[in-house]
Amino acid sequence: MVTVAMIAQHFEATIKDHPKMKLREIQRRCVSKMHVTVTIDCSYRVKKIMKEKMARNYKEEFGLLRNYAHELRSNMPGSTIKMVVQRVTVDSLPHFKRYYVCFNALKRG
Template structure:
């Protein structure tokens, strides 16, 4: 029996490259490549698994931006580091807007 996790692993790269891929296309590809018949629901769950994994990577990388800014501030005194984020409401996580870095050496010429 083929599970959504198995389909997600098999088509992870394809779904990442084509996030708007239709569920029917995934179902057809399962037939050709894996030689199994799967339901649309199973394809939906597989696509959801891949998308959640991608979103998790973004959250981890976003967290690293704060660490990078802190490290620059502590090691390169005189440099300007600004990170702008936007919050829709207090309950939501911030969304990255822009990142500005001007090194002290560039300021001095």
């Protein structure tokens, strides 16, 4: 028996590359690639699982950027490190916009 998690794992790279893939397309690919007929509801759950997984990955990577900036500041004094984030509303999570690094050695020439 094929589970939703198995289908999500099988199509992980495809859905990451095409996050706006239609549910009917997921359904069609399940039939052609896995030889399994799934419902639209199952396709919806597969897509939902992948969106949640991608959101977790983005949060983890965003946290790593902050840690990287902190390490650069503490280990390379005089360097300029700027990270710009944007919030849609005051209560929303920050969205990464840009990252700037200029090492002190480059400033001195």
